[in-house]
Amino acid sequence: MVVGASHAGAQLAASLRQGGWKGEIVLVGDEGTLPYQRPPMSKAYLAGKNTLDQLAIRSAAFYAKQEITLLDDSVQAVDRTDGRVTLSRGGSLAYDELALCTGARVRRLAAPGADLCGVHYLRTAADVELIREAASPGRRAVIIGGGYIGLETAASLSGLGLQVSVLEATERVLGRVTAPEVSAFFDRIHREEAVDVRTKATVEELVGTDRVQGVVLAGGETVPADLVIIGIGVEPNTELAAAAGLQVDDGVVIDDHARTSDPAIVAAGDCTSHLMTRYGRRIRLESVSSATEQAKVAAATACGKSQRITALPWFWSDQYDVKLQIAGINTGYDEIVLNGDPAEGRDFTCYYLRRGELIAADCVNRPRDFMFSKQVIIRGGQVGRDELALQAVG
């Protein structure tokens, strides 16, 4: 029984079958669709460049052939003693192995007016379809949050011909995840694409009569809006695990084999918190690559095999003609080395070092640097600064 049918759940079900699982496999999801690729939601799907069918992780025929049952439902409770789950639409199902892939949900904005008509969040295909209906050329879109989702959404809506503003509460966009030089780069390219980027912009309230008409900032200015999209992060869906008595620490706690505190239950994806030896602390990653790897390891564990979660985390983002690829996590860096100039043009790499060792890299239109960085970091990060500065462009 796999609870949650996004990247982790879909991969876990497929890997169970590939790993030799002979019994029934039930994949429970409540979006009413085939499991689909989530990263394009803020990018190509929002821009109308593809259909949900094209974004299906696997086709309906695949699940049928692999004898994986897709159940359009959600799980209300887990009874670990009896090995049963209670379903929201009534009834219960027994399981031999349980996998929790419950993912994450958007963080809600706690400001007056945030529930007005015309105010959207962006996580699911259904969210995006509502935004697309409202996104007519010439309309004014205000995006609250200058993280990856906010900036990708800004790029997509700008491409659809909307007038876009981005409101970031801190002093720079992507402040939580990148060096100031990289933030300044993204700030610049959005301005070059006619997006109105405002930092230190704290939202006081959203105003409008029937529909949202504006966003009021601390200081009193009102930014006019025909639609508002809030992208201020996600929170893991851990309630089911916590209610079942599993250990939760920010995310559902898993070990290197993707086992929860109950060895009969595995978990994978955005809902998990994993002690990563590479970083010496528990980390809850929000990424497809991590969800996919954890799901493969969880499936191996459920099949009685032994694999470990070891891959280097990596991420990507597409905005306009800029493809950003990120290798590793830069937390704790004490030095950066730039190759190329973030203040000009649209290709450079920002390497992050700690005590002289490479720990992460933000690669802008530099796939070669990205692959190079991955390999260096995996080998332990030893690299000469000259080598980083002189690394052939690409």
Place this chain on the structure above:
Amino acid sequence: MAVVTFVSHDGDTHQAPLEEGRSLMQVATENAVPGIDGDCGGEAACGTCHVVVDPAWAERVGSSEAGEEGMLAMNPEREPTSRLSCQMVLCEAWDGLTVRLPEFQM
């Protein structure tokens, strides 16, 4: 039925039906071909769908484009006819295409 063939590093072969308009990576994952991950979903962002095109097919299939080339350039298993299979959109004329898989996707 038009087919494409994947030869694993160990020499095992897997055949899959050729679906015109879909990428070789999609056909591989759809048919549970081991050794092709396609983690990024076809964005040429992850490099986990690396294949080596049979030299007899190299000219017809074409060579890698700039972004794809950048992803392959640093790969130790890189060969002259390496491609990212997510960037190879299938057409009927490729019936019989054979590709080899590297030992590791990275």
